[in-house]
Amino acid sequence: MDRWHGFGRVRNVLAAIFLSAFIIAALSSSSLNLSAQGGAWEGKYWNNRNLSGNPVLVRQDAGINFDWGAGSPAYEIFTDNFSAQWTQTANLPAGTYRFSATTDDGMRVWVDNVLIIDVWFDSQAHTVNADVFLGAGNHTIVVQYFEAGGVAVAKMNFVQVGGTTPPPTGGQPWFNEYFTNTNLSGTPALTGTTSAVNFNWGFGTPAPGFPADFFSVRWVRNLPVEAGRYRFSVTSDDGVRVWVNNILIIDQWRVQAATTHQADIDLPAGNVPIKVEYFENTERAYVVLNWTRLSTTPPPATGASHAEYFNNMNLGGSPVLVRDEAAINYNWGHGSPAAQVPVDRFSARWTANLTLTPGRYRFSATSDDGVRVWVNNQLLIDAWFDRPARTFTGEYDVGAGAIPVRVEYYENTNLAEMRFGYSLVSGQPGTGGQYPGTATVTSYRLNVRRGPGTNFAIITRLNTGNVVNLTGYRNGDATWVQVALADGTTGWVSALYVRTSIPISGLIPLTPTTPNPPPPTTGGTGTVITGMLNVRTGPGVGFAAFTTVSNGATVTLLGRDATATWVKVILRDGRQGWVNASFLSTTVPVGNLPIINI
Template sequence: MLRHIAIKDGATVPRDDIGVQLRFKRIVVYFRPTEMNRLKKSISVIALALLALALATRPNVFAAPPTQTTNAWYGTYFNNRNLQGNPVWTREDPNVDFSWGNGSPGANIPPKDFSVRWTRWLYIDTPGNWTFTTIVDDGVRLYIDDTLVIDAWNEQALTTRIVTLNLTQSFHLVRMEYFNHTGNAQAHLYVTSANYPDWRGEYFSNPDLTGAPAFVRNDPSIRFDFGNAGPGGNVPGTNFSTRWTRSQFFAGGRYRFTTTTDDGVRLWIDGQAVIDQWHDQNPKSWTADVELTEGNHWLRMDHFQHGGNAQAQLSWTLVTGSAEIWRAEFFDNPSVTGTLVFSRDDTNLNFNWGTDSPGKGLSKNGNWSVRWTSKRTANLAGFYTVTAIADDGVRVWVDNNLLIDQWHDQSPTAYGGMTFLTAGQHDWRVEYYQHGGKASLRVEITPGAIFPDQLDAQAPPPTGDVAIDTKNAWFIHNMDGNWKTTANGYGGQAYWTANNTFAQAHSNWVRWYATVAHAGKYEVFAYIPGSMGTTRSARYIIAHSGSSDVRSLNQSIYSNQWVSLGTFDFAGTGDEYVSLSDVTYEPTLATVVVADTVMFSPR
C-alpha cells in the first residue's frame, strides 16, 4: 500500500524569528513501507531544502527593518478611489505632505477619483507617547503595525484627526491610505514624539529647509531675537532656516495669528497656508484671521534668515466681536416651511428691504420668510443682551431656548431680551416673516455689563492687587462636567480634575481674565490649596500683550500658599488671561490638577 504526506494549497508554516512565513502549493511524497525509515530522513532534508530555497528567492518584505537611509515613504498611486488593481506608478515621497487642489498627483492619474497608499518602516528612537496627525480631503485610514488607528474612509472637507500611541523603541510599520473623490485634494501626515511637548524646532544650516536639520529641540514658544548670532548648535547667524510644528488645542472661534520675522515666513494651519511672505524683509508683522472649530489643530511655521538681525515670533489671540456667519434660508411663504427657494451667507442681520424682494423667487409684495442659523462664540461667561427691530414678525432662539417671540404683523418695533451664556460656542436661530408693506429687520447681540457676582458693574477697575477666584465672573471653565469642586480653597472653593497626558478632544481647562486697571507690569500669583494638587507639571499659560508664556509648576510641594508665576507686561485690554488645563505630560489619570485663585499684582 502506498502512503503519502501532503502540504495542501495555501497551507502555511508559522513565521520564524525574523518574520518568514512560507506558503506552499500541494506537495505530495509517495513511499513504500520498506522505505519508511530512509524516507523519514529524506523528508527532513527536503523540508530544509525547501526552506533554503524560499529564503533565497523570497522578496525582502519580511526582512528585519532597514535603517532609515532615505527618510522616504513608499507611495503606490492608483487611478481609482479604492486602491484596486495594479498601481499606475510608484515612487519614494520624502514626506506625506501634499496639497494637490484640483490637480493630479502626476502622469496618468486623474484629478479626481484616485487613491494612494504610503508605507514606511518608521524608527521610534524614544519609547513613549507619539502623536500621529492626519489632515485630508477626502478619505483616510492610518495603520500602525497593521492596527487601524484612524478610520475616516469617507468624503469630507479638509479634516484634522489626531491619535496618540505609546510605542516601544523600535521600527514600526506605518501605512496611510488615502482617496480623493473630487475637489480640493490634500493629504498630510505628521508625526511628533513626547520629546517635543511644545514646539518641535528643526534648525537647518541653509535658508531652504533642505537636507537633514543640524539639530532638533523643543521650543516652549516662538519668540526669538537671534540677532547676528544665530540659534546656536553650529548653525550660522546668516543663511539658516527653521521649521516649527505642533498640535494645539483651541476653543471654537475666530483667531488672529500674527508673525513678526526678519526675514521670510510661512504659516500653515491644518495644512492651509494662511501667511506666505517668503522673502527678505526687515522685521515686519503679518496677520491672518482663521475660524477654528473646538479641538486640536496642526500648526507649522517656517522661517529663513538671509542676513542681518534674525527674528522670529508667533502669537495668536481670539478676535473679540469678529464677524461670524449667519446661514440664511429663504421660503416663499410666511411660515418658514416647504420648499427652500434659495440660501446664502450673511455676515450680520441688518436689512431694510423696503418694498423690494430679498432675492430671486420671492415676491416684492410680501408673504415670504427666512431662517438664519449661526454658531457664535461668547468669549466671556456673563449676561448678553439681544435686540430685535422688525417689520413684521420675528423670533430669536439661543441653544433652542426661545428668547424673543413676536410672530405677528407690525410696523418697525424694537424688542429686547437678556440671557446668561457660558463662555464658548452657542447655537443661535432667528426667524422672520414679511406679510405686506415695507420689510426690515435688525438683530444685535451685545455683551451685558452686569455679571452675577459683581457687586457694582459700574465701579472702576481696582488699582491694587486683583484676585480672581473661582466664584468670580472673570473665571471660566469648560462645561463638560469633568471639573469637580472642593471647599478647600481660597474663598471657600477650588476646582480639581485628574490629569491627561496630552490634549484630548475634550481636555479640561480653566481661565482667569486679567481685569487690571491699566497697562503695565504685573506679577502673577497662583494660590495652591493644601492636600489637593499632586501634579508635578501644572502648565500655566499667561496670555499678555499679544504674546504668551508658559510656566510649569510642581503643585505637590505647596500647601495653602501663593506661588509666583513671574512678572509680565499687560496691556489692560480685558482679553488677557491665565489659563490652566489638565494636560501635564504625566501618565494619564495619575495625578490631580487643582485650579484656585489667581492674583495680578502691579509692579
C-alpha cells in the first residue's frame, strides 16, 4: 500500500512538472507570435458598410481576431451590412514585418498612412499578406473592415520576419491576385507572391487549371526608394495600369499588341506603394514592369498641387492631412482619401502655381459634391452644392508666367469624386498643336458614336491603323474618348480599341448626356441588392464592365434580354448599360419588360 502510495506521489509530481513545462512553452510560443503587437486596439463600429456617420459602438479590443459567424460584434451592431475600424500605435524595433489579414468580406490595412492591403470587396474568407520594412519607433496602424452578408470574419496580425536593415530594393515580394475575368472583380481564383512583374505566358496559362484568355491580375507591394525622379516602364499585351505612390501614372486599359509605356515621377525617400493591374483578352499574354532612378534630386513640379484635407465640409480648423499631389484625379467611391480622413463630410483644398503657354484655356472640374475653382485669384467655377457627379467648365486667358490656381471641394455623403483638368482652347498651341494627342485604332473596325456608349448612334467607322486627334475629353470612368474626324466633326470611340499618345486619365472628364431622343422607359425601377454591381456594355459577363453601382442605388429599367437574366438600365448620369437581374429588386416583374436586342 505504501509503495503504491509513494509511486502515486511521484506520478503527481511528474505530471505537475510536465504541465508547468507545457504552460511555459505555450506562453513562450504565444509571446513569440504576438511579440510585434502593440497593445489594445481602439475599435469603432457602424451599422452601415462604409464607416459613415457616427459609430454606434466604440470600445477597446485586445486584438483583431474575430469570427462572428452569422452573428455580430455586439448587440448594438447588425449581423449584416456593418463596418468597423481599429487603430493602434505600436512601438516596434526596426525590421521587416509581415501583416496578415483574413477577411469575409472586405478589409484595408494602412501603416503610417500607406495602404498596404486593399481587398475592399465582397468575398468569402481568404487571407492576404504584405511584408513591410519599418524603422524603430512608433507606427500607426489602421484596419478597416466591412461585412456584407452571411459569415463575418475579421482577423489581422503582424509579426517580425526580417532583420534590422532594409532588404534590397528588388528583394521584397509582390502580392498577387488572379481573376478569371478581365475586370478584377469578385474573389480572386489564385493568390500568392512573386519576386517581379515579369511574365511572358505567350498562348499559355499562368497556372494549371487557370484560363489562358480573359483573365486579369493585380500586383501590389511597397518599394523602398531614395528620393529622386524615377522612370517606370511597362510592356503589356493587353491592358495595363500602374499606380506609384497612389498616383495613376500609366493608364493603357485596352486591347493592344505588346506595347511599351513610360512615365516619370518624383518620389520622396521611404516606402512607396506600387500597384499594377493587367488584363489579358485573347492570343498572347505578356506584362513586364521595370523602373530606374533618373536623378537624385527631383526638380520642382510646376503643376503639382499642395493638398489639405479637413474632417468637416467647410475647410474649417486645421487640416488632418497635408501632402503634395501630382494630379487632382480621384474617384473615392464610398471610401476616403486616407485613413485619417472620414468617408463622408470632409473637404479639401488644392493650391498650385501653373506655368502655361499663353493663350485661352478651358478649366474643368468634375465633382460629387461641391466644388469651387479660382484661376489667377478670380472665381471661375462656383458649384458649391450637393449633387451627383457633374462637370463644370470655365475659360480664362492666360498670359506669360506662373498663375495661381486654387480648387476647393467638399463631400457630403454617399459617393465621393473630384477631378480637375485644363486644356488650351486658342492662342499659341505650343508643341502639342491644336489637339493634346492622337488615338490609333487597334481593332479591325471601330464605331464612332455621337456619345460615350453603345446606346448612342453610329456616325462612321474607322479601320485598323487609322489615326485621329483627341479633343481632350473623355467620359467619367475613362472608357470612352472624344476624337476629331478629318471633316471637323467630333465623335466618341471606345478606349479599349485605341492606342493613345497621352494617358487617357489626363483628359478632361465630361458627364455624358442621354441620347436624343431618350429611349422610352418602362415606368419600372430597380434597387441594387449586392455590394457593387457591374454595369456592362451588353447582356453577359463576356461584355466589358464600364462602371459599377453600389448597394441601395436605384436605376431606371429599359428592357431585358430574351432569357430575362439581364436587364438594360439607365444610370443617374444618363448612361445606359446591362446588369444581372438577380442583383436587382425591381418594382415590376423582369419578365414583363420589353425584349431589347443589342
